[in-house]
Amino acid sequence: MAATQDTIDRIAEVSGAYKYGFVTEIESEKAPKGLNEDIIRFISAKKAEPEWLLDWRLKAYRFWLTMSEPDWAKVGYPPIDYQDAYYYAAPKSKDDAPKSLDEVDPELLRTYEKLGIPLREQEMLAGVAVDAVFDSVSVATTYKKKLEEMGVIFCSISEAVRRYPDLIQKYLGSIVPYSDNFFATLNSAVFTDGSFVYVPKGLRCPMELSTYFRINERDTGQFERTLIIADAGSYVSYLEGCTAPQRDENQLHAAVVELVALDDAEIKYSTVQNWYPGDAEGKGGIYNFVTKRGACRGRNSKISWTQVETGSAVTWKYPSCVLQGDNSVGEFYSVAITNNAQQADTGTKMIHIGKNTRSRIISKGISAGRADQTYRGLVRMMPKAEGARNYTQCDSLLIGDRCGAHTVPYIESRNPTAQVEHEATTSRISDDQLFYCLQRGIPEEDAVALIVNGFCKEVLQTLPMEFAVEAQKLVGISLEGSVG
Amino acid sequence: MALLDIKDLHATVEDDTKAILKGISLTIKPGEVHAVMGPNGAGKSTLSNVIAGRPGYTVTGGSITYDGQDLLAMEADERARAGVFLAFQYPVEIPGVATATFLKTALNARRKANGEPEIEALDFMKMMKANAKRLGVPDDMLKRPVNVGFSGGEKKRAEVLQMAMLEPRLCVLDETDSGLDIDALKVVADGVNALRTPERGMLVITHYQRLLNYIVPDVVHVLAGGRIVKSGDRTLAEELEAKGYGAFTEATAA
Numbered sequence: 001m002a003a004t005q006d007t008i009d010r011i012a013e014v015s016g017a018y019k020y021g022f023v024t025e026i027e028s029e030k031a032p033k034g035l036n037e038d039i040i041r042f043i044s045a046k047k048a049e050p051e052w053l054l055d056w057r058l059k060a061y062r063f064w065l066t067m068s069e070p071d072w073a074k075v076g077y078p079p080i081d082y083q084d085a086y087y088y089a090a091p092k093s094k095d096d097a098p099k100s101l102d103e104v105d106p107e108l109l110r111t112y113e114k115l116g117i118p119l120r121e122q123e124m125l126a127g128v129a130v131d132a133v134f135d136s137v138s139v140a141t142t143y144k145k146k147l148e149e150m151g152v153i154f155c156s157i158s159e160a161v162r163r164y165p166d167l168i169q170k171y172l173g174s175i176v177p178y179s180d181n182f183f184a185t186l187n188s189a190v191f192t193d194g195s196f197v198y199v200p201k202g203l204r205c206p207m208e209l210s211t212y213f214r215i216n217e218r219d220t221g222q223f224e225r226t227l228i229i230a231d232a233g234s235y236v237s238y239l240e241g242c243t244a245p246q247r248d249e250n251q252l253h254a255a256v257v258e259l260v261a262l263d264d265a266e267i268k269y270s271t272v273q274n275w276y277p278g279d280a281e282g283k284g285g286i287y288n289f290v291t292k293r294g295a296c297r298g299r300n301s302k303i304s305w306t307q308v309e310t311g312s313a314v315t316w317k318y319p320s321c322v323l324q325g326d327n328s329v330g331e332f333y334s335v336a337i338t339n340n341a342q343q344a345d346t347g348t349k350m351i352h353i354g355k356n357t358r359s360r361i362i363s364k365g366i367s368a369g370r371a372d373q374t375y376r377g378l379v380r381m382m383p384k385a386e387g388a389r390n391y392t393q394c395d396s397l398l399i400g401d402r403c404g405a406h407t408v409p410y411i412e413s414r415n416p417t418a419q420v421e422h423e424a425t426t427s428r429i430s431d432d433q434l435f436y437c438l439q440r441g442i443p444e445e446d447a448v449a450l451i452v453n454g455f456c457k458e459v460l461q462t463l464p465m466e467f468a469v470e471a472q473k474l475v476g477i478s479l480e481g482s483v484g
Numbered sequence: 485m486a487l488l489d490i491k492d493l494h495a496t497v498e499d500d501t502k503a504i505l506k507g508i509s510l511t512i513k514p515g516e517v518h519a520v521m522g523p524n525g526a527g528k529s530t531l532s533n534v535i536a537g538r539p540g541y542t543v544t545g546g547s548i549t550y551d552g553q554d555l556l557a558m559e560a561d562e563r564a565r566a567g568v569f570l571a572f573q574y575p576v577e578i579p580g581v582a583t584a585t586f587l588k589t590a591l592n593a594r595r596k597a598n599g600e601p602e603i604e605a606l607d608f609m610k611m612m613k614a615n616a617k618r619l620g621v622p623d624d625m626l627k628r629p630v631n632v633g634f635s636g637g638e639k640k641r642a643e644v645l646q647m648a649m650l651e652p653r654l655c656v657l658d659e660t661d662s663g664l665d666i667d668a669l670k671v672v673a674d675g676v677n678a679l680r681t682p683e684r685g686m687l688v689i690t691h692y693q694r695l696l697n698y699i700v701p702d703v704v705h706v707l708a709g710g711r712i713v714k715s716g717d718r719t720l721a722e723e724l725e726a727k728g729y730g731a732f733t734e735a736t737a738a
Contacts, residue, residue, distance in 0.1 A: 435538050436576035440590035440646065441564035441597070450589055454580025454629065 031088035037061060040189055043088050047158050050165060053172075060178035060188035067182045073345035074374040074406060075314050077287060080252060087190045087223075143207070152236075153198040154209055157225050160196035167198060171229055175258040175295045175322070183254040183316075184291040191225035191256065199234040199265075208464050210239040224255040230265035232298060237268040239467060253312075254289045263298030263325065268306070270463050272471055274478075275311035280340045280369075285313025292319035293349075296328035296357075304331040305348070306462045308471045310478040313342060318376065320349035323357035323388075330359040333459040335471075337452075337478045338371030338403070347377035347408075352385035352418065361392040364456045366475075367403035368482035374406040381418035388415065394424040397455050399448065399482050449476025487551060487685040488512040488535075488654055494545035495534050504530045506710035507546070512654070512685040519688045519696055521721060522707035523729040528689045529573065531707070532658040535687070536570040537563050551653065564590075565597045569652035571643040573659040578630040583642060584612060586630045587649050594650065615648045619675045637668030644675040655679065655686045661695040673698030693725040708733045 031039055040061055044054040069080070147154050153164065161168050178188040199205050230236050240257075253275065259267050269292075278285025288311075294303035305319040321330025332348035350359035359379065367373045379390045396405035407424050429451050437447035453460065453472050460468050460475075488511070495505040504527045512518050522528050534541050535548065537560035548555040555563060578586065592602045603611075616626060621641050631639050640660055647655055657676065661669055676699050680686070688699055696704070696718065704720040705712045706729075713732050714720065724732070 430576075431539065432576045433578055435560065436572065436578070437590075438560040439536055439538075439564050439570050439572075440586070440650065441561055441593045442590055443561050443593060446589065446593065447561075450581055450586070451578060454578055457580035 031086060033086055034083045035061075035085070035087055035190065039087050043190060043192065046088065047161070049161055052169060053161060056173065056178060057189050060185050061190075063179050064182070064185040064189055067185060069182050070316075073316050073376070074372065074408075075316060075343040075345050077314050077343075080287070082186075085252060088192065147205075147207075147209075150203060150205075151200040152203065152205055152209075153196065155196055157191075157194045157196045157227060160227075164196075164198070167229065168196075168227070171227055171258070171260055172225075173258075175260060175293050176256050176291050181291060183289040184256050187223045187225060187254045187256045187291070191223045194225035194227075194255070196226070197228040197236060197238060199230045199236045201231045202233040203231075204234065205236040208237045208239050222253045224253075226255070226257040228257075228259045228267060228269070230259075230261045230267045230301075232263040232265060234262075235266045235268075237464060238270070239464065240269065240271045241273050251284075252287050252289070255291070257290070257292040257319075259292075259294035259303055261294065261296050261298060261301035261303050261328075264300045265298060266302040266304075267294060268304045269294070269319075270467060271305075271307040271309075272463075272467060272474065273307065273309045273311055273315075274474060277311050277340065277342050278313040285342070286311065287314045288312040288317065289314075290317040292317065293322065294320070294330070295322045296325050296330060296354075298328070299325040299354075300327045301325050302329040302331070304329075304333070304462070306333040306459065307335070307346075308460070308463070308474065309334070309336040309344060309346060310474055312344075315342075315344040315346055317344075317346045318348055318378075320351070320378075321359060322351045322353065323359065323385075324353045325357075326354040327356045327358075328354055329357070332359075332361045332363070332377075333462045334363045335366070335456045335459045335475070336364070336373060337366045337475065338368070338373045339478055339482055340369040340371060342369075342371045343373070344371075345374040345376055347375045349378040349380070350390055351378075351380045351382070352388040352390070353382045355384065355386040355388070357385055357388045359390045361390070361394070362458055363392075363394045364459055365394075365396045365405055366399065366452055366455070366479070367396065367405050368399035368479055370402045372404040372406075374408060376408045376410075378410040379412070379420055379422075380410075381413040381415045381420065383414045385415045386417050388418040390418075390420045392420075392422045394422070395455070396424075396426040397452065398426065398428045399452075399479065445480055446476065448479050448482065452476075452479060485552060486511045486549070487514045487516075488687070489549040490535075490546070491549075492546035493531075493534070493543065493548065495530060495541050495543050497530070498540045498542050503544070504541075504710055505534065508707075508710070508712055509546075510705060510712065510715075512687060514653075514685055515680075515682040516703065517680065517686040517688060517699065517701045518703045518705065519690060519699075519701035519721065520705045520707050520712075521690055521693070521724055523733065524691070526707045527710045528691075528707055529658060532570060532656045532687070532689055535656055536560060536568060561593070562597075564650075564652075565594045567651075567653035569647050569650055569655050571640075571647060571655065571657045571660050573662055575631045575634075575639040575643055577632045579632055581630050582627050583630050584626045587612060587626075587646060590646070590650060612649065615645055618678065619645050619648065620671055621645050636663035637665070637671070640664055640668065640672050641675065644672055644679075648675070648679060653684055655684065657686065657688045657690075659690055660688070661690055661692060669695065670698060693721045696721045706732050 031042055037058060040057050044057055176184050178185055197209055228238060261267050275286035275288055296303055303321050309315055319332060323330050330350050336344050336346050338344050348361055361377060363375050365373045365375055375394050381388050394407050398405055405426055409422050411420050413420055433451055434447055453475050460471055463471055490508055490510050493505050493508040494503060496503055520528060543556055588608055619641055660672060701718055704716055704718060706714045
C-alpha cells in the first residue's frame with residue numbers, strides 16, 4: 001500500500017495540486033483511473049521525458065478531446081468508458097501473480113503444450129512470478145551486445161528517448177502524426193513503452209529482431225509505441241508478437257507502429273497476434289485498435305507487412321505503406337482468422353506518391369463460428385505516381401453457415417498511367433475436401449487445419465521460417481471446434 | 485476370417501427414401517481381388533461410398549464387417565486408419581497443400597492412432613521417393629498441391645501412390661479407369677498389381693471390362709438395380725463384354 005500512496009503523492013506533486021480527489025481504494029500499483037492532463041504529466045515525469053515530448057503528448061490529448069470514436073468499421077462492441085481505465089501502471093508487483101503453472105487456467109496450458117512452448121516461456125506468458133534469472137535473459141544480453149557492436153540500436157522507446165533524443169524528435173509522429181486518428185491520438189497522449197530500432201546506413205541486419213528478446217522489458221502496457229528507422233541501404237526484419245495466447249488485464253489495446261525506410265532500405269515487419277479473444281461469447285476479449293504505417297521515404301525502398309491475426313475479440317487494424325520514394329515497394333500479406341464471436345475489420349492502405357511505385361496486397365480471411373470479418377483496403381494513386389502499379393488479391397474462406405466475410409476495397413486513381421488490379425474470391429471448405437482428408441485417416445480438426453493452412457500458404461511462406469512453423473500450428477488451434 | 489463381409493446391405497441417399505442398394509452381400513478374403521461391374525445408376529459408387537463412410541448416405545439395413553469389426557459403427561477417418569482405402573473416381577483438389585505434406589499428415593495420423601511415433605522426415609522422403617519411382621510419379625508432382633492442375637492420369641497415379649504409402653488392408657478402387665487413356669491405364673494397373681499381397685483385399689469397381697484385362701480379379705460381381713445379380717470368375721467379365729448389361733438387368737427385372 002505504501003507504493004500506492006507513493007504513486008498518488010507523485011501525481012499530486014507533478015500536477016502541483018491534488019485536484020481530483022483521488023480516493024485511496026487502489027489495490028495495485030497504478031495511477032488512479034481516468035484520463036486528464038495530470039495523468040499525462042505524471043506519465044511523462046515518471047519517464048523523465050524532455051519538455052517537447054510532454055508538450056507533444058498534451059497536444060495530442062487536447063486534440064483527442066475534440067475527436068469522436070470512429071464508427072465506420074464493421075465491428076460492434078459496447079461503448080468504452082475512457083475514464084474507467086488505468087493509463088499508468090508501475091512495473092508489476094509479483095505478489096498478485098500466480099505462484100506456479102498450477103494456478104493457471106488449464107485451457108491456456110493445453111494450448112501452450114500444443115504449440116510446443118518450453119516450460120520457462122509458458123511461465124512467462126502466463127505471468128507466473130518467476131525469478132528474474134531467465135535462460136532467455138542471458139541470451140538477450142549477448143544478442144543485444146552483438147547488435148550494438150554493429151551499430152544497430154534496439155531498445156525500449158523510453159530508453160531511446162533518453163539516449164537518442166535527436167532521432168526520436170526527428171521521427172516520432174512523423175509517419176503517424178498525433179492528430180491521425182482517434183486511437184493513434186490517444187496513444188500519442190498516453191503511450192507507455194514499446195520498441196525502438198535504428199539500423200545504420202548500408203547494414204544488412206543479420207538477425208531477426210524480435211520482441212521476444214526484450215522479454216525483460218516486455219511490460220509495455222496497452223498503449224505500445226514502436227518506431228523503426230532503416231537508414232539508407234539497410235535491411236531489417238522485425239518480428240512482433242507471439243503465437244501463444246497472451247492474456248492481459250487491460251481490455252483496450254491501442255498501439256502505434258511507425259516505420260521509415262530511407263533510400264534503398266528495406267523493412268520486413270512480421271506480426272503474429274494472438275491476444276485473448278474472450279470466451280465463446282467474446283466476453284473478456286481484447287479490443288485491438290492498432291495504427292501501423294510505414295513510409296517508404298527513399299528511392300527504391302521497400303516495406304513489407306506480414307500479419308497473422310488470430311486473437312482479440314475485436315480487431316481494427318490497417319498496416320499501411322506511404323510510397324513516397326520513386327520505385328519504392330509496399331507489400332501487405334495477411335491472414336486473419338476469426339472464430340466464435342470474434343470480429344475483425346482489417347486490411348491495408350497503399351498510398352502511391354512516387355513514380356513507378358509498386359504495391360502488392362495478399363489478404364486471406366478465414367471466418368468460422370459466428371464471427372464476422374471485413375477486409376477494408378485503400379489503394380490510392382496520386383497525380384505524380386507515374387507508372388505506379390498495384391495488385392490486390394483478397395480471398396475469404398467460410399467455415400460453417402453462421403459466419404460472415406466482407407470485402408470493401410477503395411480504389412482511387414488520379415494518374416492515368418497507374419494500374420490497379422483487384423481480385424477477390426469467397427469460398428467454403430467443401431464437404432468433398434473434408435471427406436477426402438478423412439478417407440486418408442486425417443481426423444476432422446487436423447483436416448480443417450491442413451486445408452486452411454493450404455489456403456493461407458502464400459502468406460505464411462513470407463514469414464521467417466521458425467515463425468511460419470508456429471503460425472501453421474496456430475491456424476489449426478484457432479479453428480478448433482469450428483467444424484462438426 | 486473374411487477381410488470384408490457385407491451382408492444384405494440396404495442404403496439410401498440421405499433425405500431420400502429411394503433405395504439405391506437393395507440387399508448386397510459379398511465376402512472378400514485376404515489376398516482376393518473382387519470386381520464389381522455394372523451399368524450407370526446400378527449403385528456402384530454408392531457401395532464404395534458406404535464402405536468408406538462418406539456422409540450423405542443412410543444405411544437402412546444389413547451389416548459390413550471389416551477384419552472382425554463393425555465397420556458401420558466407425559467414423560470415416562477411423563475406417564481409413566483401420567486400413568480401408570478408397571481410390572476416388574474424382575480425386576479432390578486441395579490448393580496450397582503439397583502432395584508430400586498431405587501424405588505425411590495422413591501417414592502420421594495413422595501412426596498416432598496406432599501409438600507409434602511420427603515418421604522421421606528422412607525415412608518418409610526415402611519411402612515416398614521409392615514408391616513414386618515405382619509408380620512413375622515425377623518428383624515435382626510431390627511438391628505440387630494435392631491434385632491441383634494434375635491431368636486425369638496424374639490424379640489416378642497419385643491415388644495409387646497414396647495407396648502404396650498408406651499400406652491399407654482393403655483397397656476400394658472406384659472407377660479408377662475413368663478418364664484414362666490406355667497407356668495411363670497400364671501404368672495405374674501395374675501400380676495396383678504391385679500392391680497385391682496375400683494379406684490385402686481389393687474391391688475394383690468399374691463400368692468397363694477393359695481394366696480387368698490388367699487387374700485380373702478372382703471374383704466378378706454384376707451389380708444392377710442395387711443388387712448383385714450374378715457372381716462368377718473372371719470369365720464373367722468377358723461374358724458381360726460380349727452380351728452387354730442388358731442381358732443381366734432384364735434377368736433381374738423378370
